[in-house]
Amino acid sequence: xxxxxxxxxxxxxxxxxxxxxxxxxxxxxxxxxxxxxxxxxxxxxxxxxxxxxxxxxxxxxxxxxxxxxxxxxxxxxxxxxxxxxxxxxxxxxxxxxxxxxxxxxxxxxxxxxxxxxxxxxxxxxxxxxxxxxxxxxxxxxxxxxxxxxx
Amino acid sequence: xxxxxxxxxxxxxxxxxxxxxxxxxxxxxxxxxxxxxxxxxxxxxxxxxxxxxxxxxxxxxxxxxxxxxxxxxxxxxxxxxxxxxxxxxxxxxxxxxxxxxxxxxxxxxxxxxxxxxxxxxxxxxxxxxxxxxxxxxxxxxxxxxxxxxxxxxxxxxxxxxxxxxxxxxxxxxxxxxxxxxxxxxxxxxxxxxxxxxxxxxxxx
Numbered sequence: 049x050x051x052x053x054x055x056x057x058x059x060x061x062x063x064x065x066x067x068x069x070x071x072x073x074x075x076x077x078x079x080x081x082x083x084x085x086x087x088x089x090x091x092x093x094x095x096x097x098x099x100x101x102x103x104x105x106x107x108x109x110x111x112x113x114x115x116x117x118x119x120x121x122x123x124x125x126x127x128x129x130x131x132x133x134x135x136x137x138x139x140x141x142x143x144x145x146x147x148x149x150x151x152x153x154x155x156x157x158x159x160x161x162x163x164x165x166x167x168x169x170x171x172x173x174x175x176x177x178x179x180x181x182x183x184x185x186x187x188x189x190x191x192x193x194x195x196x197x198x
Numbered sequence: 199x200x201x202x203x204x205x206x207x208x209x210x211x212x213x214x215x216x217x218x219x220x221x222x223x224x225x226x227x228x229x230x231x232x233x234x235x236x237x238x239x240x241x242x243x244x245x246x247x248x249x250x251x252x253x254x255x256x257x258x259x260x261x262x263x264x265x266x267x268x269x270x271x272x273x274x275x276x277x278x279x280x281x282x283x284x285x286x287x288x289x290x291x292x293x294x295x296x297x298x299x300x301x302x303x304x305x306x307x308x309x310x311x312x313x314x315x316x317x318x319x320x321x322x323x324x325x326x327x328x329x330x331x332x333x334x335x336x337x338x339x340x341x342x343x344x345x346x347x348x349x350x351x352x353x354x355x356x357x358x359x360x361x362x363x364x365x366x367x368x369x370x371x372x373x374x375x376x377x378x379x380x381x382x383x384x385x386x387x388x389x390x391x392x393x394x395x396x397x398x399x400x401x402x
Contacts, residue, residue: 075284084283084388113273113280113368115384127384137384161381161395 071156072103077181078120078153080146082106085129086117090154101177103148104192116143118153118166126157126166150175244371245379246346249339250307253320253332260377266301266336266372267400271385272349273306274313275322275332276361280368280385281306281329288370290389291396298393302399307333308352311340311341347371347379372396 065118085105096102098119110116115137118126119127130143133151152173187193208222245260252258262268266307269288271283288304295302306323308314311334319332334340349367356362372380372395380399383392 083384087386087388111279113277114283114386115368137369161383161398163384 053187055074056060071158071167073155073167074157075152075154076118076120076126076157076166077150077175078118078126079150080106080128080143080148081117081119081125082114082147083125084108084109084114086119086125089183091189095181096185099148099181100177101181101185101188102192103158103177104187105149107144110143110147116147118151118168126164127132129165129167131168132171146171148177149177150178188193242383244347245373245377246343247377248265248267248335248343248346250333250335250343251316253316253323253334255316256334258331260373262303262373262375262377264301264303265301265375267375267396268303268305269396270305270307270347270371270373270376272309272344272347272367274310275306275319276313282361284370284385285323285326285330287385287387287389287392289329291392292329294390294393295363295400298397300397302396303331304329305331307331308340309344309349310362311335311337312355333356365381372399374399 067084079098081098082102085091085102086094091097091102091105094095097105104155106116113119115129115130115195127137128143129137131140137143151171152175153168154170154172155166156167158167228308248260250258261288271284271288273283273284275281285304285306292302292304304327308397314332316334319334323330325333335343344348351367368385369382370385370392371382374380379396383395385396391397
């Protein structure tokens with residue numbers, strides 16, 4: 049559920065430069081996703097690159113520097129700029145811990161160039177990994193889980 | 199080695215073995231929103247003046263010497279992670295923009311001046327694209343530019359194959375010819391999407 053708590057957005061004409069400003073206070077519920085695999089489509093369709101099927105790869109990608117996103121219940125992707133004290137968009141301990149988790153996030157939303165950017169100020173609720181699709185898809189991609197060397 | 203290092207090791211193995219670049223098979227892309235003029239200024243003041251050295255040894259500031267717009271990414275030339283996806287995408291976007299009559303220089307500013315020197319950066323970047331400009335400098339000069347762009351990074355480990363491995367911020371900044379930051383973009387966008395965003399700013 050997305051709740052608009054406060055319309056604090058300052059909508060200006062196209063800016064000449066990036067400036068500090070207030071965002072729109074929102075609460076958004078959704079899954080922390082691997083944005084590379086979600087947008088590129090190289091690992092499978094949107095349903096296969098979320099949930100438990102894609103959990104291992106999501107860890108890899110986040111650790112490799114790929115920003116995480118929040119796939120909201122409204123189907124929108126919110127690019128996460130920061131989560132609580134972790135001042136990065138990828139690879140931080142918080143980003144790794146929340147990979148594939150469904151969360152309710154409270155934060156500030158920014159719109160730019162047709163994209164949504166979210167600064168998560170607080171993870172209100174960590175619902176855990178709720179999308180259990182590994183039995184449908186197996187690990188996506190299969191090489192996400194290395195074969196043990198003999 | 200902690201669990202995070204293990205995960206990153208797996209990441210590097212996966213990315214280096216083609217986790218990012220493989221993908222001859224494509225699937226239905228998720229819906230991406232159309233470009234709109236809806237803009238909220240971002241929450242931080244980003245960017246500023248810098249004095250660095252390019253991969254040919256020439257001094258380079260935030261001002262693009264030929265008056266071109268700039269796509270700026272922070273990373274390192276032989277990074278097997280997100281840089282190996284972002285840098286080719288930036289070069290591809292610049293190629294697309296050139297066909298539209300918009301001149302853009304893709305620029306990588308290093309996060310490690312020991313790893314990326316004038317001698318080593320050029321050949322490594324040329325393998326990705328001859329149009330990429332690499333910037334390095336003194337630790338102090340780089341610290342200033344990292345602070346100005348609020349780039350966070352952390353050395354995670356030394357990989358036997360790739361050397362030092364960093365976790366680092368990966369957004370791409372669009373600068374005008376004077377070095378003013380116009381916007382930022384996530385590195386996961388396709389090149390044509392990035393080109394569309396740049397085109398919008400080029401017309402302002």
